Amino acid sequence: MIDFKNVVKTYPNGTVALKGISVHIDDGEFVFIVGHSGAGKTTLTKLLLCEEKPTSGNLIVGDYDLSRIPNYKIPHYRRGLGVVFQDFRLLPNKTVYENVAFAMRVVGTAPGKIRRRVPAILNTVNLADKNNSFPDEISGGEQQRVALARALANNPNVIIADEPTGNIDPQMSLEIMNLLMKINKLGKTVIVVTHERELVNYYKQRVIMIKDGVIVEDKLGGTYE
């Protein structure tokens, strides 16, 4: 469960990025967050990733109150999230397998569990045959699928995808979106931050539109016009 209650975010330079946002996202929902550049989407993502804290208001994600979370608890909170970025952020000197395993190893997962789980996740994202490839040896769409596999590695409850199709061609974009839908069907909450109208309109999921730091529309089966 994700609950924004009158969340305001003002940056030190005085910019008010979010002006009292209130929104509730249930477990297992699929949500598009849309809006133009500068609307407040990035700030909202940063709040969810706990990179920033709200200036006022409450932000609850699962058992964590992100408005008051102490720094030492942030890593624990983040283990419940899976993040996918527009630029993939893969480690170029590690293979596909190692990139996914890395996410598990750094949170102290037992080697045996890593060996069992990584091939299964790579299978989920249809990359079982690319185990030993390096990121620069695979396509953009495949790189994003590796990033998705890495996001799933620690079995998070929430997946946040920040412009996941921004750097890949339309065909691959559909493939990534289909995978995100598939992950959602497995019971995960999926939040996709995007400004790509075609995709949003194609999938007809819940759409939350932000404009100038305010939610201007929140519609189930909505579109982005």
Add this chain to the structure above:
Amino acid sequence: MRRYNPFYFIAEALKSLKRNGVMTFASIAVLMSCLVVVGGFFLLVYNIDVNLENFGVMNKIEVFSEFDASPAELEKLEKDIRALDNVADVIHTTKEQRLAAIKETYQAYEDITDEENPLSDSFEVTYSDNSKVPDLVHQLNSLEGVRKINNRYDLAKKIENFKHTVMMIFIWFLAILFVVSLFIIVNTIKLALSSRKKEIEIMRYVGASKWFITLPFIIEGILIGAVSGVLSFFIVKAVYSVVTKQMADVLQMLIVVDFNTIGTPLVFAFLGIGILTGIIGSFISITKHLNT
């Protein structure tokens, strides 16, 4: 249960040191130079201290009586000396005893008879308080029947002053070189942090704890410090051995401390200072360049 392989941290630190080879070399070279200079000063000061202690044994004043002093006058003089403040002990040596001792040492004087004895009686005065020596010398000089006084207080004082100067230079060197070493280590770790920026970012997003992210960098600092400590120990040992051998003739009047007697505490001190500098450098860099 979460399991972390300790070798992972060491391997990461070693990889990073290798990746930033030039800066690693610079850090070790600077910290090592610092420790060699510090070690050199320490050995100098330690040797001075040992020799000063030795002078302390000789911190006695020798009082010579008049040549023609009668036994009664000599007895009175000894009594007067004993009555003075700051006198711990007095040993009276007759002129006959002194001549016998000289004859024993120098064969050339074997033929001198007691009648030809050119010496006078002497009193070896041991004092208890160094700071009151000038007063004691003044009092002894004003006693009746005293012909001459010998004391090594001035020499001891000069050596003490020299030691003080060396200590001051030592402290300043230590401070300056420590700051320079820290600066280089901070930059080495900063470079390591920036070369692993992407990796650190991913670690943070997937929920790696802060200590998991920072530990390899702390180990990196420790390794730089430890390597510098060990290398500087061997350099100091070699240089000390060469210098003491080369200057054996000049130093024969002085006590030269055997390196082996202080080797163990010195290697631990070098390791300790090196590792501590490495840890502090890493912490400064991490705090400055790694946001939570």
